Amino acid sequence: MTLAMSWDEWARHDGTALAARVRNGELTPRELAAQAAAATARVDGALSGVVELFDDVIADPARDGADLNGPFAGLPFLMKDLGPTLKGRLQEMGSLMMRGNRAAEDTFLTTKLRKAGLNLIGRTTTPEFGVCSSAENPAVYVTRNPWNTDYTTCGSSAGSAAMVAAGAVPIAHATDGGGSIRIPAGVNGNIGLKVSRGVFSIAPHLSDLSGLVSIQGCQSRSVRDTAAFVDACRGGAPGEFMPYWSAAEPYTAMIARDPARLKIALSHQWGDYRATPHISAELERVGRFLEGLGHQVDYALPAIDYQAAFAAQTTCYISNFAVVIGNMLAARGLPRPPAELIEPINIRIWEHGKDTSFADRARMQAVFNTTSRRFGAFFEDWDIILTPITALPTPKVGTTEYLTISDNPSVLDWFGNLWRNFAFTPLANLCGIPAISLPLATNEHGLPLGIQAIGKQADDGLLLQLAAQIERAIGGKWNDGKTPRVHVTRN
Template sequence: MKTVMRWDEWFSQDGIGLSNLVRSGEVTAAELAAQAASAIASINPDINGVVEVFEDAVADPWANGTDQDGLFKGVPFLLKDLGPTMKGRLQEMGSLYMKGNRASADSFLATKIKKAGLNVIGRTTTPEFGCCSSAENPAVYVTCNPWDTRYTSCGSSAGSSVMVGAGVVPLAHGTDGGGSIRIPAGVNGAIGLKSSRGTFSIAPAGSDFTSVVSTQGCISRTVRDTAAFVDTCRGGAPGEFMPYWTAEVPFLTLIERDPKPLRIAVSHEWGVYSASPAIVAELERVARFLERLGHYVEWGPLPDIDFAKAYAAQTTCYITNFAQTVNSLLRLKGLEKPPEDLIEPMNIRIWEQGKDATYTERADMQLAFNATARAFGAFFEEWDIILTPTTSKETPLLGTTEYLTMTDNPSALDWFANLWGFFAYTPLTSLCGTPGISLPLAKQANGMPLGMLAQAAQGKDGLLLQLAAQIERAIDGKWNNGDKPQVHVTRLKAAED
């Protein structure tokens, strides 16, 4: 397939940069789509991040209702195979059980994405129902990390993260209910923002009120693309259970100036969980870097919360939410219990554990959520940012079944407790509805990327993006210290005419 630009030129442009080329007439949206499709064809066999390419959207970027006047005019975009739906498109949720499932309508967020000018050219991999640390079921697909294909991509926004990490597209869709944007962004060398509650709608099938912890967003490689995605795709649909907030200043404008000197609390000790020594050393290095940028940095302060109770409540939320997800899908096909040959073992155990949960259990969960959120709120009255690593342990090799829903662990409770030991720092942000951003600022001892996670008070998404933009300018845009993964578009040869 012919490409319109060299691969180093392709990678040098973020989404806004590509849209400016379309707007100026230097390239067409169809040429961009063809180049992205060419990258997928070359790279996907190595990392398995894309489930399907929408050939009609590649051939005609405007055929499916993409707005030709949108800010991201004609930029190729990939949609996680979970969350927002597009009418007539497959959405199989990483599950054999959902094979052949087609959406009957566009979701509200899908209409916002198209109005933003993003051309959705395909869908990306995810663990079954998004309930896992990695997209690894050999009967469906195994998504690999582009930095070293022996390692996992993490998840649940697995395919979107590896495709952004490999330079295939500048940004892609993700969802995050406990770290599912931030964690894979962190281990694949990308930027991942989990927005505050009340930013992105999940209408018409649900709302932030019913979902409690999950939110939508994107994974990108520049701060301005993330800022632009939030600016253009945020907002509530008619009939939301709660108001959807808007920023006083568009994020694209806000990130042009540095934040005021910030009070940043740094820690790797998160209840009973703590990071490995090599990760702690990287956290210390990044903290010193932030001091040099003029911020006040102190090691150790944390919100006064009962971490054990908070994680237990988060586990209750996950088990009951996923159990009802499975219940709803069973009703679609008139089944009373999950078929063992079509739904993964841990998801069946989660269904068994959570399907008969009582209102009292959910009420107790909400009380713990409230206590945790209030404590974080009080903390953020004195501190602007909490800085931690994105993960507490090194990225696992593929096939590390203890973190997979393919595990033979008989206990859903034990399985989640083990997950929190790896993903210690991201779940409570989801619990509180507060924002967090993973930035590709560090390395693991084995050379794999390591994200650094900045968290802020609810509604302070703009502050996180300001800090991220300040960092990006200070490092001259060279995230990951300018290094690139083994599997990357810049390693491709230009296609022949």
């Protein structure tokens, strides 16, 4: 089959540029879909980031209701195999127990994606139920980092991150309950925005009141693609518990202007969790770069009880996931998770969390409240907090201590171990505030290291403005202009 573009040309375009070429009549949505399918075939043998491609919408991009006149004009888009459902399609959530699980309906966000002109062409890998830091269970799949396949992509938006980094698609779906957009963006060299609470709907199955920490979003390689994605897909469904706010102007317009001079607080230690000296030095280097752009940069930290905040976050995850697993068991008439179908840590999470009381959750919510208020007070004096995305270097594939196939008998110890590496991302979820990972640094192994900017509630546009200012300052060359070893442009 003859493709519409060379691989160098394909990789040079972001989603916005490809959509513009469709609108100009230079390319068709079907040609884009064919190129994305060929790109996936080119890189996925080494990465295992895609569970399934949908041949029918690759052949006919309008078949499932994608509005080819929408802003993304039929752009091929991969969906994380978790969260929003696609009517009639499989959604297996990285779990042996969910094999063959087929969705009865589109979720509200799915309809927004289709109206935005995104052609949902396939499913990407995720750890079981999105629980852990890597899509890595040899009985299901092992997703690898395109920069060095000895290392993990982290998670939980593992496959989407790998496919964007490797150039298969310019933008892909991701979700973030504690860093699951930002962490894989950070270790794969992508841009990953976790929006504020009240931007993307999780209807009809949950609301922001019941979902609490989990956020929808994307992985991308350009700030304008992320901005366009938020502009096109934001908004509440009928009957939301909470108000959904809208920006004063589209982010795609806002990012054309530099932000005013910002007060930026650097931080490489949160409570007991501290970044390695190398990662701390990378953060400081990026801070100096931002000073060069005219911003005020200094070390500062919100005055919160970090130990209490991480304990409350752990309670939230354990009780939330216990309910998710419990609902799946109830649907199948099972009294407990089958050991041969559910991964060991997820069974322990269910055991630990299934009897969580209302009083336990109320105490958790009280800590969420005080933590959010103290972050809010901090943002009265500072515009942005800058941290590394991870405190430690990217783990190698097979580092089971971070995985739900771990044999750790203690769920609390297992989560504590996660926080040692991934301390800097989850509190933004707890507070419902925005945070973005930008590919500006490298870790000790020379792999990408995201630098995270966190803002106050509803300051998503400011984070994108700063990201766009940085992107212009570096001439668009994220990751110093380097591409991964596994990439569509390489044989």
